[in-house]
Amino acid sequence: MTTASAPGKIILFGEHAVVSGVTALGGAIDLRAKVTVRDLPGSVLIKTEELVLRGFSLDLTTDRLTSTQAAHATRYISAVLREFGVKDIQVCIDSSLPQAAGLGSSAAIVVAAVAAISQHCGLGLSRKEIAEISYRLEKKVQQGLGSPMDTALATYGGYLQISRDIQPLDLPPLEMVVGYTKMPHDTKSEVEKVQDLKKRYFDLVDPIFLAIGAISKRAVPLIREQNPAELGQLMNVNHGLLVALGVSSRELDELVYAAIGAGGALGAKLTGAGGGGCMIALPGTAGVDALMVALRQARGVPFKVMTGCEGVRLEGDL
Numbered sequence: 001m002t003t004a005s006a007p008g009k010i011i012l013f014g015e016h017a018v019v020s021g022v023t024a025l026g027g028a029i030d031l032r033a034k035v036t037v038r039d040l041p042g043s044v045l046i047k048t049e050e051l052v053l054r055g056f057s058l059d060l061t062t063d064r065l066t067s068t069q070a071a072h073a074t075r076y077i078s079a080v081l082r083e084f085g086v087k088d089i090q091v092c093i094d095s096s097l098p099q100a101a102g103l104g105s106s107a108a109i110v111v112a113a114v115a116a117i118s119q120h121c122g123l124g125l126s127r128k129e130i131a132e133i134s135y136r137l138e139k140k141v142q143q144g145l146g147s148p149m150d151t152a153l154a155t156y157g158g159y160l161q162i163s164r165d166i167q168p169l170d171l172p173p174l175e176m177v178v179g180y181t182k183m184p185h186d187t188k189s190e191v192e193k194v195q196d197l198k199k200r201y202f203d204l205v206d207p208i209f210l211a212i213g214a215i216s217k218r219a220v221p222l223i224r225e226q227n228p229a230e231l232g233q234l235m236n237v238n239h240g241l242l243v244a245l246g247v248s249s250r251e252l253d254e255l256v257y258a259a260i261g262a263g264g265a266l267g268a269k270l271t272g273a274g275g276g277g278c279m280i281a282l283p284g285t286a287g288v289d290a291l292m293v294a295l296r297q298a299r300g301v302p303f304k305v306m307t308g309c310e311g312v313r314l315e316g317d318l
């Protein structure tokens with residue numbers, strides 16, 4: 001039996017602009033997907049009943065993954081098994097990341113599965129190979145445009161600056177609060193929407209992308225020097241630009257305003273493709289608890305995350 005786990009991620013700055021090669025900044029978070037593979041002669045079995053949202057204050061009836069969500073995860077695992085021609089195996093997924101929420105759940109599942117199979121079958125894949133294969137497989141299943149942000153963060157962990165290439169950054173951890181709208185989002189259609197807007201209004205959208213890229217770059221020294229007040233301001237500006245691109249939603253905006261209003265956050269923005277999914281907020285002097293209360297009052301599901309966490313790893317005997 002072999003188990004590997006990989007982290008989810010938040011995009012701190014630069015979603016959508018990164019699809020056009022503009023700089024983005026993301027961090028791996030302390031919520032992980034775990035994939036266990038075991039020999040099962042004569043069969044290929046993918047078990048997803050352990051795929052539940054744990055650690056969230058959802059009630060248990062909605063806590064269990066729906067069959068759609070389980071089917072979604074199964075498609076990624078099938079792609080990994082096909083890639084390596086693996087048979088006679090059982091694969092179990094156990095994830096504490098909500099799916100289709102912009103927290104990199106599919107990438108974490110793919111990366112953990114590739115790493116577990118590499119170890120189990122003695123393939124000896126390097127991290128670079130795990131990242132590249134996982135990116136290719138994730139894109140194949142999603143059939144869309146997209147940056148390697150999620151699969152790279154699930155593989156390498158920490159913080160990554162992504163533009164045309166991927167650069168690891170050594171930055172201190174940040175405590176953030178994520179607010180989940182409970183609305184699933186569709187990355188492919190949000191990306192297509194923005195790319196279409198760019199085609200029609202290049203003269204308007206290109207400067208927005210460039211401004212987003214400038215924010216991603218300015219944020220790096222602010223995280224390094226631990227300047228949360230200015231970092232929060234940049235989050236607010238980035239959120240405004242994402243609103244201009246048409247990828248926010250009423251639910252996301254309500255959580256953002258609740259965070260910076262009653263929640264006393266220093267800044268807040270949607271994270272990921274938008275249209276639903278999650279926002280992130282940087283706690284202010286009122287603290288994490290006040291922020292979580294405000295997000296809950298605005299009908300979100302809040303949870304604390306740390307950024308800059310470890311990438312894919314093999315787990316010991318469980």
Ligand code: PMV
Nearest residue numbers: 015016102146147187272273
């Ligand atoms: O929704 P997510 O977590 O898959 O984030 C998508 C981020 C985009 O920049 C919109 C697309 C991408 O592949 O980078």
